[in-house]
Amino acid sequence: MSSTVPADLPRMFRPEPKLSAVPTQPTAKTRETLPAQAPRTWSFIDSTTGKRQEVTCLQGCTDRHDSERETPTHPYDVWCCTKSEDVYLPIVRGGEDVQELRILSAFIRQEPFSRNMHERVPHAQVEIVDDNFMEGLDPDGLASVILTLEAQLAGFRKVHAQLTALREQGRVQL
Numbered sequence: 001m002s003s004t005v006p007a008d009l010p011r012m013f014r015p016e017p018k019l020s021a022v023p024t025q026p027t028a029k030t031r032e033t034l035p036a037q038a039p040r041t042w043s044f045i046d047s048t049t050g051k052r053q054e055v056t057c058l059q060g061c062t063d064r065h066d067s068e069r070e071t072p073t074h075p076y077d078v079w080c081c082t083k084s085e086d087v088y089l090p091i092v093r094g095g096e097d098v099q100e101l102r103i104l105s106a107f108i109r110q111e112p113f114s115r116n117m118h119e120r121v122p123h124a125q126v127e128i129v130d131d132n133f134m135e136g137l138d139p140d141g142l143a144s145v146i147l148t149l150e151a152q153l154a155g156f157r158k159v160h161a162q163l164t165a166l167r168e169q170g171r172v173q174l
Contacts (some may be wrong), residue, residue, distance in 0.1 A: 047072035058082075058110055058122070075113030082108040084127070091129065101130040104149070106142070 041056045042065055053075060057065070061080040068078055084105035091101045105127040111119040116136075124137040126145055134145065 042069055044068045044078065045072040047074045053078075053113075055112060058108075076111070076115065078113055079109060079111040081110075081125075102127060103129050 039057050039059045040061065041054060043052050043054045044065075045051070046053045050072075055065075055078060057063075058080045060082060062083045063080060065078075067073070084107040086102050086105050088100045089103055090098050091103075092098050093101075107125055108122050109119075109125050110122045114120050118136060118138070123135075124139075124142040126134045126137065126142070128134065137145065
């Protein structure tokens with residue numbers, strides 16, 4: 001089996017490495033955006049074998065992969081991801097602490113050396129709220145998330161209409 005990623009697959013991104021031995025999910029603060037271009041091919045030293053491995057990024061990959069190219073890397077720590085469109089809302093945490101948190105972002109990820117075959121192909125990840133993800137979604141799984149969110153949005157619209165009506169009644173009575 002080839003260790004390269006097909007050039008016609010969607011783009012991906014990867015977070016900057018942390019000191020932890022466990023890879024973390026990407027965040028808006030750790031991603032870099034690269035201009036759209038043809039997939040890049042690069043190589044890294046496999047930390048388990050000491051041999052050079054070649055990787056072809058997905059088209060539009062937003063990670064420069066500098067850390068993987070510069071230091072020996074475990075193959076499982078190599079992945080690419082697409083850019084997500086980030087939205088922030090003020091959310092109350094811990095009762096009184098209001099923080100601007102990233103919500104409902106989605107991106108495509110591929111891990112060419114993963115132990116899990118379903119992660120070697122492009123799959124969606126949805127960030128529900130700041131570093132809490134639904135992972136490994138195939139097209140049907142992502143469609144289910146979209147349908148669920150559409151239904152919830154319809155419920156929000158009903159609550160909005162009810163709130164608007166109640167506020168209007170309150171103004172008339174004042």
